[in-house]
């Protein structure tokens with residue numbers, strides 16, 4: 001299996017999420033930038049190894065076609081907007097996602113700055129969220145968020161593409177949404193009503209028994225199984241963000257999965273409902289403002305960003321080089337290999 005990007009790095013204190021649009025003609029700049037990301041990360045992170053700086057990059061469907069052509073990751077498509085009777089999950093613009101994490105915001109910021117310097121005129125940051133870990137791992141609704149994430153080999157199996165798409169093994173799919181919360185309305189609920197909305201206790205974070213979960217609770221709608229009764233899992237690395245002065249209290253939702261179909265099924269349950277639930281109760285207090293899906297290629301792909309499937313041929317390479325006017329990789333800073341340092 002090719003080396004994955006650092007998707008499963010442990011939760012950190014800080015994160016910056018950069019969503020970038022690539023205007024026509026900017027594809028070559030992307031192909032140049034990707035092999036240099038590892039070097040940029042090392043430039044910042046090497047000096048503070050204890051802060052565990054990492055950067056995962058995802059590529060949207062339209063940009064994939066423009067920059068890399070065929071073959072393409074089997075599950076990659078634009079984010080599908082969901083319009084429920086009451087709540088909508090909108091799709092928004094975005095060709096690249098940078099998920100930058102560290103124990104220190106200054107390191108995230110410095111890496112984001114260096115990436116920003118490399119974007120050039122055709123690559124525009126369209127969204128930037130600076131997230132922080134809240135105490136007890138709580139979201140801004142006050143509930144511990146992330147408890148039921150799979151760990152170890154289960155986490156790898158949940159997020160990494162395997163033999164089902166061999167040309168893209170070691171990759172992953174990431175779905176992101178920026179939510180804002182109506183804390184005034186939420187805090188007008190009793191703790192019991194809030195717990196019913198999630199299906200977990202608030203203080204000690206214990207899951208309700210299935211028979212006690214309201215059908216429209218977050219957990220009732222998000223615990224899903226395959227036809228053999230096996231739970232389908234994703235890895236969520238949500239981060240709170242906000243600004244007191246503008247009354248902004250948010251959750252940046254980010255979930256990695258081996259196939260986008262699992263996260264999409266959860267989103268359908270939440271926004272379109274699953275009988276007898278009309279929608280997820282937490283949506284009455286949480287509005288989705290953005291929605292994007294990206295493919296997260298392996299670290300090996302970033303090192304040499306060309307289609308990785310066996311179908312790749314010199315002919316295709318030459319055609320792509322012709323499109324872009326120069327062979328892939330030329331024009332990079334040559335900072336160094338993209339392969340990540342071995343994990344200690």
Ligand code: HEM
Pocket residue numbers: 139141143144145146147148149177179198200207218219222223234236251253255263264266267270282286
């Ligand atoms: C406003 C945004 C959201 C907030 C604040 C939020 C918060 C939470 C919290 C507090 C939990 C319980 C603890 C745990 O993490 O296991 C949870 C569980 C979960 N959430 Fe969310 N969530 C949000 C959006 C979503 C979305 C959009 C999805 C899927 C598309 C999702 C999928 C899940 C899943 C799969 C679980 C674990 C269920 C289990 O195995 O028990 N969440 N979420």
